[in-house]
Amino acid sequence: xxxxYERIADDIREQIRAGQLPPGERLPAETSLAxxxxxxxxxxxxxxxxxxxxGLIEKQHGxxxxxxxxxxxxxxxxxxxxxxxxxxxxxxxxxxxxxATEHDTGLTVNDLVFHAAYxxxxxxxxxxxxxxxxxxxxxxxxxxxxxxxxxxAPFALVTSYLVRDMVAENPxxxxxxxxxxxxxxxxxxxxxxxxxxxxEERVTAxxxxxxxxxxxxxxxxxxxxxxxxxxxxxxxxxxELSDIALPGDRTEMTFTTSLERW
Amino acid sequence: xxxxYERIADDIREQIRAGQLPPGERLPAETSLAxxxxxxxxxxxxxxxxxxxxGLIEKQHGxxxxxxxxxxxxxxxxxxxxxxxxxxxxxxxxxxxxxATEHDTGLTVNDLVFHAAYxxxxxxxxxxxxxxxxxxxxxxxxxxxxxxxxxxAPFALVTSYLVRDMVAENPxxxxxxxxxxxxxxxxxxxxxxxxxxxxEERVTAxxxxxxxxxxxxxxxxxxxxxxxxxxxxxxxxxxELSDIALPGDRTEMTFTTSLERW
DNA sequence: GTCTTCAAGTCCTCTTTAGGAGTTGCGAAG
DNA sequence: CTTCGCAACTCCTAAAGAGGACTTGAAGAC
Numbered sequence: 001x002x003x004x005y006e007r008i009a010d011d012i013r014e015q016i017r018a019g020q021l022p023p024g025e026r027l028p029a030e031t032s033l034a035x036x037x038x039x040x041x042x043x044x045x046x047x048x049x050x051x052x053x054x055g056l057i058e059k060q061h062g063x064x065x066x067x068x069x070x071x072x073x074x075x076x077x078x079x080x081x082x083x084x085x086x087x088x089x090x091x092x093x094x095x096x097x098x099x100a101t102e103h104d105t106g107l108t109v110n111d112l113v114f115h116a117a118y119x120x121x122x123x124x125x126x127x128x129x130x131x132x133x134x135x136x137x138x139x140x141x142x143x144x145x146x147x148x149x150x151x152x153a154p155f156a157l158v159t160s161y162l163v164r165d166m167v168a169e170n171p172x173x174x175x176x177x178x179x180x181x182x183x184x185x186x187x188x189x190x191x192x193x194x195x196x197x198x199x200e201e202r203v204t205a206x207x208x209x210x211x212x213x214x215x216x217x218x219x220x221x222x223x224x225x226x227x228x229x230x231x232x233x234x235x236x237x238x239x240e241l242s243d244i245a246l247p248g249d250r251t252e253m254t255f256t257t258s259l260e261r262w
Numbered sequence: 263x264x265x266x267y268e269r270i271a272d273d274i275r276e277q278i279r280a281g282q283l284p285p286g287e288r289l290p291a292e293t294s295l296a297x298x299x300x301x302x303x304x305x306x307x308x309x310x311x312x313x314x315x316x317g318l319i320e321k322q323h324g325x326x327x328x329x330x331x332x333x334x335x336x337x338x339x340x341x342x343x344x345x346x347x348x349x350x351x352x353x354x355x356x357x358x359x360x361x362a363t364e365h366d367t368g369l370t371v372n373d374l375v376f377h378a379a380y381x382x383x384x385x386x387x388x389x390x391x392x393x394x395x396x397x398x399x400x401x402x403x404x405x406x407x408x409x410x411x412x413x414x415a416p417f418a419l420v421t422s423y424l425v426r427d428m429v430a431e432n433p434x435x436x437x438x439x440x441x442x443x444x445x446x447x448x449x450x451x452x453x454x455x456x457x458x459x460x461x462e463e464r465v466t467a468x469x470x471x472x473x474x475x476x477x478x479x480x481x482x483x484x485x486x487x488x489x490x491x492x493x494x495x496x497x498x499x500x501x502e503l504s505d506i507a508l509p510g511d512r513t514e515m516t517f518t519t520s521l522e523r524w
Numbered sequence: 525g526t527c528t529t530c531a532a533g534t535c536c537t538c539t540t541t542a543g544g545a546g547t548t549g550c551g552a553a554g
Numbered sequence: 555c556t557t558c559g560c561a562a563c564t565c566c567t568a569a570a571g572a573g574g575a576c577t578t579g580a581a582g583a584c
Contacts, residue, residue, distance in 0.1 A: 054470075054471060205485040205510035207317050252464055256461070
């Protein structure tokens with residue numbers, strides 16, 4: 001015999017899946033459910049907690065419990081488009097000639113970058129290994145959040161690293177004021193004679209920490225997508241590394257690989 | 263003034279982050295913690311529940327509460343390698359000539375595919391749209407799980423679709439017995455004169471449903487990665503579509519894009 | 525020596541009780 | 555008519571207690 005709170009959760013879950021309880025609908029109050037199922041309120045709450053953790057419902061203090069809207073992942077991060085736009089060969093000059101601007105390539109139309117911070121930090125083990133430099137090497141660290149103009153919640157927390165000695169000659173890179181970097185990081189690197197060869201992206205997912213949940217306004221029952229973007233130059237050196245945290249409930253990443261080219 | 267259970271969770275979380283409570287360590291019993299923090303057992307349990315949902319601890323009935331091992335995502339799915347291996351131009355013939363076998367290209371060394379199931383289904387709206395066919399079109403649906411020989415838990419739940427009429431001429435494709443398809447799906451498609459052009463991968467993440475959690479043996483506090491792989495042929499037609507569910511706690515996907523080629 | 529049983533320790537389920545805190549709408553006061 | 559305050563409704567925090575279920579190791583039976 002299954003546990004009471006599980007049976008109740010199963011029952012409600014079925015109702016939601018069947019569309020009997022449509023998105024946005026308010027569930028009966030906990031006390032009503034307790035009566036209805038002949039169980040105590042804490043047991044009902046236990047059942048609802050399960051459903052909340054699955055992302056099926058959302059509780060609002062003082063208002064009620066609601067079937068969650070599918071928060072259709074409208075926002076998408078198509079990174080290849082980013083790269084096409086930013087690719088190192090295109091100097092800002094050429095970009096102007098072709099009429100391409102910073103904001104005409106889809107994703108970035110309504111972007112806002114704000115709360116950018118700039119630091120010099122000593123490389124922790126993790127990052128140092130990726131760069132292939134000794135632990136403690138001085139890095140340029142930039143952190144910022146990105147969001148769409150129409151939304152209040154940011155859709156990315158970004159921490160980006162460069163080896164300071166590698167980029168020290170370009171003062172624009174070391175100036176916190178102009179964010180985002182004009183023409184994109186990759187273009188800036190090109191002005192240093194660093195030519196990018198390939199970008200590697202490592203994707204994982206896990207539940208958010210409380211800090212991440214707060215910054216990204218992640219409701220209970222959503223996951224965090226972690227993207228580590230590593231840029232290699234033509235000598236096989238790692239020149240830039242970004243750790244990007246994305247809200248799982250409104251992010252959809254697309255990667256395209258053309259088979260012709262391989 | 264913060265809530266008691268939050269303060270307790272914060273305290274323990276700090277101890278874990280500081281390494282004071284190393285991975286694998288057993289926490290004091292709930293009753294001890296209750297004494298220690300001067301709170302009731304339910305309050306302690308509430309605090310521990312928070313940490314469990316964050317993936318920091320793991321509770322074992324009858325044994326205790328343990329700091330979770332970082333389950334270092336050893337398993338990685340480098341999809342480009344898959345494609346390289348499987349790419350449509352290489353017939354099985356040529357593969358044999360070059361000495362390449364199904365199992366020598368990294369990922370698949372220790373793979374086991376089991377519990378493969380084969381169905382014909384009518385396309386639901388979702389899938390039909392992706393294929394660009396009317397709803398209800400007959401599809402070949404294959405579902406299977408993949409796991410490493412060394413692990414008991416599967417590391418992928420796969421559901422793969424093909425339009426039946428498009429592949430009906432190759433009997434091997436319609437035979438449930440030989441799984442996985444010899445030479446890979448893409449090679450099989452090549453024998454039908456279907457030449458793949460590109461593959462698009464759409465990645466999202468969310469908490470698992472109870473069914474998914476059970477099948478993938480996902481502990482509480484882990485996320486599910488959803489990968490939809492869409493294969494296009496040289497005419498821009500969608501020829502295959504796979505929905506892949508991956509355990510977030512032991513999956514790390516790598517995508518590489520070479521900038522030279524764009 | 526091996527096996528079984530059992531007790532102690534652990535987390536789990538469920539109840540009852542008490543009060544706190546956020547939200548909403550209605551009615552009274554201005 | 556507008557504003558304010560309050561009552562009713564909601565979910566949230568916290569406690570105490572009784573019994574259940576799982577794990578482990580040690581004592582006893584064979």
